[in-house]
Amino acid sequence: MPAHKNILSVFRRELGGYFNSPLAYVFIIIFILFAMGFAFLLGGFIERQEADLSASFFQFHPWLFMILGPAVGMRMWSEENRLGTSELLLTMPISPWTAIVGKFLAACVVLLAGLVLTFPIVITVEYLGDPDYGTIWAGYIGSFLIGAATLAVTSVISAFTRSQVVCLIVSVFVCFLLTLIGIPPLIEFVRDLGLGGLASFLQGSSFYENYDDPRQGLIRMQNLVYFLSVITFCLFATSVVIRARRA
Amino acid sequence: MSSPKKGSSAFLYSTIGLAVVIAILVAVNYIASAIPGGIDFTEEKVHTLSKGTRTIIKKIPGDESDEVVDPVTLDYFVTRDTDILPTELQTVAERIGSFLEQYAQIGGKKIQLKRHNPEPDTDDEDSARLAGMQAQRGARGEYYFGLKISYLENNLVIPFLPAVPQETLEYEVSRAISQVVSTDKPVVAVVSSYEISGSFGNPMMGGGGRTPAWYFYEDLERDYEVRTLADDIERVPDDIDVLILLHTGKFTPTALFAIDQYVLGGGKLMVCVDPLSITAQMSKSQQTNPMQPSLGGAPENSNLEKILSAYGYTFGEEIVTDLNLRTPIRGGQENPALLSLTRDFINQDDPATSRLSDMLLLFAGEFKGEPKEGINEEVLIHTSEASSTTDKTMAQQSPQEIMRKFEKSGEKKKLALRLTGKFPTAFPEGEPENPDAPAPEEGEDGVADAEDAKPAVLTEGNGEGIVILIGDSDFINDQFAIQTMDFFGQRIAQMRNQNLPFFQNSTEILAGDSNLVSIRSRASAIRPFTRIKELEEEANEQIREELVELDEKRKEAEARLNVLQAQKDDTQKTILTPEQQKEIEKFQEAQAEAMKQQRQLQKDARKKLNSMIAWIKAGNVALTPLLVAVVGIFISVMRKKKTSAR
Numbered sequence: 001m002p003a004h005k006n007i008l009s010v011f012r013r014e015l016g017g018y019f020n021s022p023l024a025y026v027f028i029i030i031f032i033l034f035a036m037g038f039a040f041l042l043g044g045f046i047e048r049q050e051a052d053l054s055a056s057f058f059q060f061h062p063w064l065f066m067i068l069g070p071a072v073g074m075r076m077w078s079e080e081n082r083l084g085t086s087e088l089l090l091t092m093p094i095s096p097w098t099a100i101v102g103k104f105l106a107a108c109v110v111l112l113a114g115l116v117l118t119f120p121i122v123i124t125v126e127y128l129g130d131p132d133y134g135t136i137w138a139g140y141i142g143s144f145l146i147g148a149a150t151l152a153v154t155s156v157i158s159a160f161t162r163s164q165v166v167c168l169i170v171s172v173f174v175c176f177l178l179t180l181i182g183i184p185p186l187i188e189f190v191r192d193l194g195l196g197g198l199a200s201f202l203q204g205s206s207f208y209e210n211y212d213d214p215r216q217g218l219i220r221m222q223n224l225v226y227f228l229s230v231i232t233f234c235l236f237a238t239s240v241v242i243r244a245r246r247a
Numbered sequence: 248m249s250s251p252k253k254g255s256s257a258f259l260y261s262t263i264g265l266a267v268v269i270a271i272l273v274a275v276n277y278i279a280s281a282i283p284g285g286i287d288f289t290e291e292k293v294h295t296l297s298k299g300t301r302t303i304i305k306k307i308p309g310d311e312s313d314e315v316v317d318p319v320t321l322d323y324f325v326t327r328d329t330d331i332l333p334t335e336l337q338t339v340a341e342r343i344g345s346f347l348e349q350y351a352q353i354g355g356k357k358i359q360l361k362r363h364n365p366e367p368d369t370d371d372e373d374s375a376r377l378a379g380m381q382a383q384r385g386a387r388g389e390y391y392f393g394l395k396i397s398y399l400e401n402n403l404v405i406p407f408l409p410a411v412p413q414e415t416l417e418y419e420v421s422r423a424i425s426q427v428v429s430t431d432k433p434v435v436a437v438v439s440s441y442e443i444s445g446s447f448g449n450p451m452m453g454g455g456g457r458t459p460a461w462y463f464y465e466d467l468e469r470d471y472e473v474r475t476l477a478d479d480i481e482r483v484p485d486d487i488d489v490l491i492l493l494h495t496g497k498f499t500p501t502a503l504f505a506i507d508q509y510v511l512g513g514g515k516l517m518v519c520v521d522p523l524s525i526t527a528q529m530s531k532s533q534q535t536n537p538m539q540p541s542l543g544g545a546p547e548n549s550n551l552e553k554i555l556s557a558y559g560y561t562f563g564e565e566i567v568t569d570l571n572l573r574t575p576i577r578g579g580q581e582n583p584a585l586l587s588l589t590r591d592f593i594n595q596d597d598p599a600t601s602r603l604s605d606m607l608l609l610f611a612g613e614f615k616g617e618p619k620e621g622i623n624e625e626v627l628i629h630t631s632e633a634s635s636t637t638d639k640t641m642a643q644q645s646p647q648e649i650m651r652k653f654e655k656s657g658e659k660k661k662l663a664l665r666l667t668g669k670f671p672t673a674f675p676e677g678e679p680e681n682p683d684a685p686a687p688e689e690g691e692d693g694v695a696d697a698e699d700a701k702p703a704v705l706t707e708g709n710g711e712g713i714v715i716l717i718g719d720s721d722f723i724n725d726q727f728a729i730q731t732m733d734f735f736g737q738r739i740a741q742m743r744n745q746n747l748p749f750f751q752n753s754t755e756i757l758a759g760d761s762n763l764v765s766i767r768s769r770a771s772a773i774r775p776f777t778r779i780k781e782l783e784e785e786a787n788e789q790i791r792e793e794l795v796e797l798d799e800k801r802k803e804a805e806a807r808l809n810v811l812q813a814q815k816d817d818t819q820k821t822i823l824t825p826e827q828q829k830e831i832e833k834f835q836e837a838q839a840e841a842m843k844q845q846r847q848l849q850k851d852a853r854k855k856l857n858s859m860i861a862w863i864k865a866g867n868v869a870l871t872p873l874l875v876a877v878v879g880i881f882i883s884v885m886r887k888k889k890t891s892a893r
Binding site for chain 2: 019049117119128187200203220224
């Protein structure tokens with residue numbers, strides 16, 4: 001069977017798993033509630049009086065995905081490990097990476113559904129003013145990339161453990177670190193240690209830093225390459241861990 | 248055959264394999280970070296160099312294929328040591344670096360970007376100092392962050408780049424390139440009753456300090472050769488490219504004739520007239536010492552009747568008000584005579600005003616009439632249809648009073664215009680007699696020569712002329728156009744609105760360089776919520792009539808009360824008859840009731856708007872989650888039914 005067909009069948013099975021259980025619905029509902037709630041309550045969407053989503057709406061997405069990404073992705077491999085089905089899956093005539101990609105894509109679809117269902121805010125901003133749709137598109141693309149990166153991180157961590165709770169906690173912690181390493185107080189601290197080079201490296205490796213340009217309507221090659229690198233590395237690492245477990 | 252494949256796969260999926268993948272990805276990221284620019288999704292392409300910049304770069308002399316072309320050099324000085332350069336400026340430094348890289352890419356051989364790293368005690372630090380960069384004190388030492396733009400002998404310096412607002416950076420850099428390349432500056436002459444070029448206080452009166460020049464004037468001096476002319480002009484010198492009349496006093500017929508002839512001869516003119524100058528009022532009120540002799544000062548209003556009427560216009564003496572353009576003032580009130588203009592009221596198709604979206608005109612006047620034959624009119628700024636006019640006294644009273652008496656004109660009033668074409672003369676009868684001019688028969692030396700040198704009187708324009716008319720003069724007063732703030736120990740001017748860009752664009756259009764206009768207009772395109780203001784206006788409109796009616800009732804009751812009080816005869820100084828007492832109480836109640844109802848109406852209108860906003864919030868937060876929950880429950884019920892049926 002060609003690889004893409006294998007990916008597709010794993011993808012379908014996983015997607016069914018998400019939408020046949022309350023997980024996808026609960027994620028989507030919580031995501032929308034928080035994304036919108038933050039925009040209106042913390043972001044001051046109305047009070048700003050500006051037909052713009054970058055500051056009031058998209059600004060909070062890294063913090064949301066930091067928790068909700070792992071919540072969606074935690075079952076990717078932990079569940080299989082617990083039930084022992086991961087061994088079974090890998091004895092099938094499909095390569096591990098097709099299963100990894102299939103599972104990852106299915107989780108991405110759940111996340112995408114959450115993002116798409118925030119469309120009322122786009123309608124609202126159009127109703128209230130004259131927004132720049134280019135910037136909105138770039139914001140959604142950036143937001144999706146950051147969400148997909150959190151899922152990839154969760155994928156590799158879920159491959160290590162049988163417990164979804166452990167996976168959730170560790171993944172949130174890692175995503176939190178990756179989001180946070182770009183913030184000025186931390187960078188300042190690292191610099192105080194006399195590690196200026198490391199400080200710059202950390203800044204460039206942060207989710208938040210690489211999301212800042214897309215949020216404002218500019219997708220740089222480095223932002224795109226950064227997120228794709230994180231995803232590629234994490235999916236590859238997942239495959240290394242699974243192979244090691246099987247061995 | 249399978250064993251080598253298995254071996255390589257075992258290597259790949261090992262710790263070493265993982266390390267190799269990391270190394271590759273880090274390398275790819277490193278390369279990607281060196282690629283400047285990106286995909287700019289914004290409508291105004293705010294992250295990409297504009298067409299105007301490209302044209303300016305193209306205009307740099309020399310052929311690109313020419314090996315010996317003299318390039319424009321951009322010396323970018325930034326201390327790269329991450330221990331010294333403050334964290335918040337590091338990303339800015341990178342961004343500006345890749346932004347300047349775009350200039351070098353587009354310019355090819357015409358632009359050379361040189362990066363310098365002026366760390367302490369290095370040659371680069373010396374060259375940064377020599378180039379005029381300002382050393383900044385950071386927490387861990389001094390750093391530099393500036394740009395020098397040079398071409399042949401000419402150079403310009405931006406000593407501290409972070410002080411330039413990000414959205415105007417392209418304009419500043421492109422303007423500097425355009426300036427170093429161009430050999431001579433256009434000449435702009437300004438006639439004004441304001442002290443725009445600054446003044447010295449009278450030391451005898453305790454005003455020893457120097458009043459600085461207006462910001463717009465200093466800004467003009469950067470781009471043009473600026474001259475101030477007195478208002479008794481006899482002839483506008485030939486070398487003047489742009490003549491600006493900013494709230495001038497009354498001109499003599501000779502001066503008006505000089506302006507008329509200047510325009511007919513192809514001169515470019517900008518006129519700012521004002522029905523009520525706040526600037527003049529403010530400077531008068533500052534003259535607190537009654538013993539202080541009046542310095543003349545600016546008149547309260549200005550006009551250019553004779554010339555405007557020749558073009559087909561009159562300038563209204565009344566002040567324009569507009570319900571949709573009200574400006575919030577102190578005490579939570581909104582003044583309809585202070586016009587806050589958004590993009591809907593500013594011509595978005597004209598290079599002088601395209602993409603300007605935030606202007607403030609104060610007690611402005613309107614231009615009435617249609618252009619005479621041969622003249623084309625382009626309205627640059629106009630009001631909404633909810634506009635009206637009010638007299639000067641009323642305009643300065645409480646905004647509530649203006650609102651109460653507001654009657655919609657239903658027309659869009661013209662606040663700023665650009666006229667182009669062949670202008671007719673305002674002096675069809677010929678040159679006016681100048682009583683001050685020396686009589687020729689006196690036989691003074693040189694009179695005969697002067698007569699000979701006098702240019703022929705023009706009766707109509709001999710080419711395409713441009714005249715810009717603006718119905719306000721306070722808009723470029725520093726107090727209303729800019730605010731100064733302290734940034735890293737430097738005083739920098741920040742725009743309060745886009746009044747100054749409007750003025751600069753207009754001058755540039757007149758001076759003939761429209762490339763810079765297209766760059767500047769990109770800056771700070773604010774997109775305000777227009778709907779909320781409209782809804783507020785609708786709500787106010789609905790209750791306005793009732794408010795006026797109630798107001799009349801209240802006033803009637805008040806008048807009746809006064810009459811009753813006056814009816815008391817001398818014998819009843821303090822005691823009222825029960826009938827009088829009753830009647831007074833009745834009217835007091837009526838008055839109180841009317842006021843209560845007014846308050847209630849305003850409260851209701853506000854409540855309605857707040858409730859709409861609350862519904863918007865609730866709809867956004869709850870609508871899709873509810874839908875998702877319903878769909879989820881529906882699917883789960885269907886599935887249960889299916890399984891139980893089995």
